[in-house]
Amino acid sequence: MNLDFSPQELQFRDEVRAWIKEAFDPGLKALMARTKNGYLDKEGQVRWQKKLFERGWAAPNWPEEYGGPGWSPAQRYLFQAETAAAGCPTVSPMGLKMVAPVIMKYGTPAQKARFLPPILRSDIWWCQGYSEPNSGSDLASLQMRAERGNDAHGEHYILNGSKIWTTHAQWADWMFCLVRTSRDARRQDGISFVLVDMRTPGITVAPLPTLDGPVEGQQEVNQVFFEDVRVPVENRIGEEGLGWTYAKYLLEFERGGSYGPMLRQQLAKVARIAEKEPGEDGARLLDDPGFRRKLAELHMRAAALEASELRLFSNVSSGTSIGAASSMLKLVGTETIQAISELAVEAAGPYALPFVQDGWGELQGRATGPKVGPDYAAPLAPRYFNYRKASIYAGSNEIQRNIIAKLVLGL
Numbered sequence: 315m316n317l318d319f320s321p322q323e324l325q326f327r328d329e330v331r332a333w334i335k336e337a338f339d340p341g342l343k344a345l346m347a348r349t350k351n352g353y354l355d356k357e358g359q360v361r362w363q364k365k366l367f368e369r370g371w372a373a374p375n376w377p378e379e380y381g382g383p384g385w386s387p388a389q390r391y392l393f394q395a396e397t398a399a400a401g402c403p404t405v406s407p408m409g410l411k412m413v414a415p416v417i418m419k420y421g422t423p424a425q426k427a428r429f430l431p432p433i434l435r436s437d438i439w440w441c442q443g444y445s446e447p448n449s450g451s452d453l454a455s456l457q458m459r460a461e462r463g464n465d466a467h468g469e470h471y472i473l474n475g476s477k478i479w480t481t482h483a484q485w486a487d488w489m490f491c492l493v494r495t496s497r498d499a500r501r502q503d504g505i506s507f508v509l510v511d512m513r514t515p516g517i518t519v520a521p522l523p524t525l526d527g528p529v530e531g532q533q534e535v536n537q538v539f540f541e542d543v544r545v546p547v548e549n550r551i552g553e554e555g556l557g558w559t560y561a562k563y564l565l566e567f568e569r570g571g572s573y574g575p576m577l578r579q580q581l582a583k584v585a586r587i588a589e590k591e592p593g594e595d596g597a598r599l600l601d602d603p604g605f606r607r608k609l610a611e612l613h614m615r616a617a618a619l620e621a622s623e624l625r626l627f628s629n630v631s632s633g634t635s636i637g638a639a640s641s642m643l644k645l646v647g648t649e650t651i652q653a654i655s656e657l658a659v660e661a662a663g664p665y666a667l668p669f670v671q672d673g674w675g676e677l678q679g680r681a682t683g684p685k686v687g688p689d690y691a692a693p694l695a696p697r698y699f700n701y702r703k704a705s706i707y708a709g710s711n712e713i714q715r716n717i718i719a720k721l722v723l724g725l
C-alpha cells in the first residue's frame with residue numbers, strides 16, 4: 315500500500331500553505347491567541363469564513379453542484395491538516411456542516427435556493443435548537459409545542475417552549491429546530507424539523523455562564539425562550555412528523571468531523587511549552603521520562619484516530635456522511651482533546667491557573683493584576699475547563715458508547 319501523496323497532491327498542499335500565509339492575517343492570529351475553543355468572536359469568525367468563500371474553499375464537504383470545491387478525500391484531508399497545523403480558526407459548523415446537508419437531502423428546491431447560497435457565503439449565522447431543559451440524551455422526549463394554524467397570512471405553526479445549551483444563539487439569524495407537532499403518535503413520530511427566523515417576535519435569548527469564566531466576545535451557550543412564535547409552514551423541512559429522521563441524519567455530520575490534525579497541532583503546542591518549562595529538578599520538562607511517556611501515549615492515540623479517520627473518510631464522497639461510525643470518532647476525539655488540554659495545564663504548571671482571570675484581562679487590554687507568567691499560558695486553564703464540554707455536546711460520550719454497541723458492533 316502506497317501512503318505517499320502524489321506530486322499533484324503535494325502541489326495542492328503548497329497552494330493551501332501559500333494561501334494561509336496571506337489569508338490568516340495578524341488580526342485573525344491575535345484573536346486566535348485568545349481563543350479558548352478554536353472559535354473567534356462573530357466578526358472575526360465571519361471575516362475568516364468569507365475569506366474561505368472568496369477562495370472557493372468555504373465548504374470542502376459540499377458536492378460541487380452546490381458550490382463545493384470538488385476535492386478528492388486526499389485534498390480534503392490535506393486542507394484540514396494544513397489549516398490545523400497553522401492554527402487557523404475552526405469554521406462554525408451549524409450552517410455549513412450541519413443544516414446544509416439536511417437541506418440538500420430533504421429540502422425543497424425553493425428551500426435550497428433560499429438557504430444554501432447565503433450559508434456558503436457565511437451571510438447567515440445558524441444555531442441548533444435540539445436540547446430542552448428536560449430532554450438532552452433522551453431527545454425524543456422533547457416537548458416544545460408547535461400548533462398548526464391558518465389565517466390571512468397563510469399556514470403556520472405557533473411555537474411555545476424553550477431550548478437550552480444553544481451555542482451562539484445570541485449571534486444567530488436562524489435556528490434549525492425540533493418541535494412536537496403531534497402527541498398522538500410514537501414519541502419519535504410526532505417531531506418536525508423547522509427553520510426559525512431568530513428575529514421573529516416572541517423569541518428571547520438568555521446567556522448561560524460556563525465553567526471557563528466570562529470572556530468578552532466568547533459567550534458560548536444560551537437558553538432560548540419561545541412565546542407564541544409564528545413560523546410559516548413553508549419553513550418546515552420534509553414531512554410533518556418525520557423530523558426525527560432528519561435530526562438523526564444531521565447528527566452524523568455533527569459527530570463526523572475529523573480530529574486528527576487538530577490533535578497533532580495541540581500536542582505540538584504542549585511539547586513547545588514543556589521545552590520551555592523546567593521540571594522539579596530544574597531540567598527541561600520535555601526530558602522528564604514520565605512526561606515524555608504521557609506525551610507519547612497521546613501521540614499514539616491521536617495517530618490511531620487519524621488512521622481510522624482516513625480509512626473512513628476515504629470511502630465516502632463529498633456530501634455524504636460516514637453514518638454511525640461517526641460516534642467512534644466523536645468518542646475518541648473528544649476524550650483525547652480533553653487529555654491533551656489536561657497535559658497542557660500540567661506542562662505550564664503554576665502559570666496555567668492564575669491566568670484564568672488576570673490573563674484574559676491582560677490579553678483584552680484590561681489587566682486586573684500583575685502578570686504572573688508568559689502569554690502562552692493564558693488560554694490554557696480556560697481551554698481545559700472549556701473542553702470538559704466535549705464529552706457532553708453532540709450527544710454525551712455515554713450515549714455514543716450505546717450507539718456504537720448497537721449500530722457499529724451489533725450488540
Ligand SMILES: Cc1cc2nc3c(=O)[nH]c(=O)nc-3n(C[C@H](O)[C@H](O)[C@H](O)COP(=O)(O)OP(=O)(O)OC[C@H]3O[C@@H](n4cnc5c(N)ncnc54)[C@H](O)[C@@H]3O)c2cc1C
Pocket residue numbers: 441442443444445447448449450451452478479480481482534535703706707708709710711712713716
Ligand atoms: C458546550 C455545550 C454546547 C451545546 N450546544 C448545543 C446546541 O447548540 N444545541 C443543542 O440542541 N444542544 C446543545 N448542547 C446540549 C447537549 O447536546 C446535551 O447537553 C447532551 O445531549 C446531554 O444532555 P443533558 O445535558 O440533558 O444531560 P442528560 O441527558 O440529563 O445526561 C446526564 C448524564 O446522564 C448520562 N446518561 C443519560 N442517558 C444515558 C443512557 N441512556 N445511558 C448512559 N448514560 C446516560 C449522560 O451521559 C450524562 O452523563 C450543548 C451542550 C454543551 C455542554
